[in-house]
Amino acid sequence: MTEQTHFVEIRHAQKSFGTLEVLKDISLNVERGQIVGIIGSSGSGKSTLLRAINDLDPLTGGEIWLDGVQVNKTLPHRQYEKHINEVRQHVGMVFQHFNLFPHMTARENVTMAPKMLKGLSQADADRLAEEQLDKVGMLERIDYYPSQLSGGQKQRVAIARALAMKPKLMLFDEATSALDPELVEEVNLVMKKLAEEHMTMIIVTHEMDFAASVCDRVLFMDKGVVVEEGPPSVLFKNPTQDRTREFLRKHIEGAS
């Protein structure tokens, strides 16, 4: 085991569900402040890779390092749980289906974890909720329940919830693909704002335009491998691999 030199370092990630090999020897480095997009067709393993980073889907082989700490290290169960809970506090995750807690208001969704894990007082928690919800443009709806919000609003609250833990890394798994087309932009704007603040982000997306506009680098995945990666200007305009060309052609045709 060599020392880690990159902010996020994925080394030879391998993942199988039973006999199905979903990730095949994937290595990937992300530097602090970088924004990396992951594209690829359905079933190519994008979500699995993203979810491996905070150990929601533990790898069956390889290593994940974050800021000098190995995420998926081998420890006895109890110690591992303690370790992974600590790691996860630094990694925000945004899901396709928001996964807001329906029995809590926007404020409670945002403050629950900081109160519980960092012992924030109610006053500090309220300030935090206001600050984070303001950032995503949801301050007016602070005491609304998720059922009273639109999809785009829910996703913005979900982003605020993740940000409230002050993560060093944000993971987005198709944050806008469950949204009506007219609600996509408000969520993209929030993500762009984070990009301007140099938040380190890994973004799985089906939106090529969005990936091209915010990502420093884009990876194209197919059948569990990274087929090609590069800055969006290169990957989208001059892909070197047939499979990438094929995907982009289909995808851009399909979208228009």
Place this chain on the structure above:
Amino acid sequence: MDIELMLKVYPFFLEAAWVTILLSVLTAILGLICGTLGAAARLSRFAVLRFLGAAYVSVFRGTPALIQLFILYFGGPQIGIQLDAFEAGVIGLGINAGAYMTETIRGAIIAIDKGQREAARTLGLSSWQATYKVILPQAARLMVRPLGVNLNMLIKATALVAAIAVVELTYTAQRYIGSTYKPFEMFLLAGILYMIIIYVTGRGVAWLDRKVQIT
């Protein structure tokens, strides 16, 4: 129909109804405890506990409650368990109800979308913190109605303890038949009182269900 007789024995039946109610309350409490433990076992990450939970459910749902009561009350002394009839009734029915409640509670918990636990864990909550902060408050709302069904069944099942001579409603009815020779009136009276108990309980469950849904 001898209404006059019914009115005359009514106070004694009322007294017996209180025994039925006490029996129901204690059984429900024990059932909830067993059901909670059973559900926790069935959802445990330890295979042994999952097996024990499943075995508990299949044994107690797979045999007549009356046989379970008889084994406990009549068979118990043979293996060193001495209980009076009321205790045996509460324990026997409670453990039996717990098997049904295990499935109710487990069902409500697994009905919660797994994204909820994932979202909580992603924030850094431990498995237990995710369970009690995120899963249980949502599962509790789903549990009220089906637990209400369990409660309804359990109240009716208390009639079984007449067979081990606990002086509750059914036993009281039988006893008065012995002296009055009026089974129709006596069972009707007991039935009416059961219905009142179950109606009131049902209203209570419905009220609770409405209360927890408001968010």
